[in-house]
Amino acid sequence: MTKTLLAGSSAVALVLAVSGSPWALAKVEAAGGPGDLLAAHQIVATSCKQARGFRRIHMKGGTKFAREGEVFAFEPRVIRAERCEEVEIVLENTDSVRHALMLPGLNPMFTLEFTGRGVKSLRFVTPDEDITLEFHCHVETHEKMGMLGTLIVGKGGEPAAHEAPPPEAKRLHEGVGVVIAVLPRKSRIIVDHEEIEGFMAAMEMSYVVTPVTLLQGLEPGDKVRFTIDANIRKIVDIAPLGE
Numbered sequence: 001m002t003k004t005l006l007a008g009s010s011a012v013a014l015v016l017a018v019s020g021s022p023w024a025l026a027k028v029e030a031a032g033g034p035g036d037l038l039a040a041h042q043i044v045a046t047s048c049k050q051a052r053g054f055r056r057i058h059m060k061g062g063t064k065f066a067r068e069g070e071v072f073a074f075e076p077r078v079i080r081a082e083r084c085e086e087v088e089i090v091l092e093n094t095d096s097v098r099h100a101l102m103l104p105g106l107n108p109m110f111t112l113e114f115t116g117r118g119v120k121s122l123r124f125v126t127p128d129e130d131i132t133l134e135f136h137c138h139v140e141t142h143e144k145m146g147m148l149g150t151l152i153v154g155k156g157g158e159p160a161a162h163e164a165p166p167p168e169a170k171r172l173h174e175g176v177g178v179v180i181a182v183l184p185r186k187s188r189i190i191v192d193h194e195e196i197e198g199f200m201a202a203m204e205m206s207y208v209v210t211p212v213t214l215l216q217g218l219e220p221g222d223k224v225r226f227t228i229d230a231n232i233r234k235i236v237d238i239a240p241l242g243e
């Protein structure tokens with residue numbers, strides 16, 4: 001096994017080696033209907049604070065890895081890591097189309113986005129539990145077309161029921177982003193946001209806003225600053241930037 005490079009150097013130990021603009025995430029999700037991304041991406045495990053080891057996993061993604069009936073796929077589609085291990089995923093997109101690897105079950109969440117061919121990497125620390133987490137391509141419809149897989153941590157296992165964040169976890173998180181859509185009847189907003197430290201990587205996401213009156217006056221294209229309450233996973237304050 002490769003000797004650890006970063007273990008112990010960072011409490012959060014999440015490094016996103018994503019180049020390009022944080023606004024590069026596609027607008028396809030909004031165009032295809034907002035859906036309930038947040039509910040679909042429930043956190044089921046929390047990264048271990050202090051990694052005990054390191055491994056690098058090479059993956060590829062693209063049409064050439066698709067099996068019969070599929071269009072795109074990741075290869076390999078089952079990856080393994082030890083508990084509490086720092087994992088570097090080095091992913092090559094062999095397609096000229098957009099792909100985005102997302103491993104949503106972890107807190108913090110992350111995505112690895114591609115606008116075309118290339119190699120990118122990211123690091124995260126596995127949870128200190130035997131668990132099986134799913135990953136997929138976050139580009140709309142790609143998961144259904146075959147682009148999904150599993151990360152088996154330790155002996156693997158079913159994710160536990162959704163747990164409340166540990167009491168010491170920071171509750172309020174500040175974010176900035178651009179409004180994609182305002183859905184007052186659903187009390188929701190879709191924002192294309194930058195990384196929210198300790199909560200979520202940069203991505204386009206739908207959030208419930210409470211109270212709903214906070215949505216008044218907001219329009220698509222507005223740059224906003226917002227506050228998320230991690231316990232209820234809702235935006236509890238939002239305002240245009242610079243006002």
Ligand SMILES: [Cu+2]
Pocket residue numbers: 072098099100137138139142147
């Ligand atoms: Cu894809």
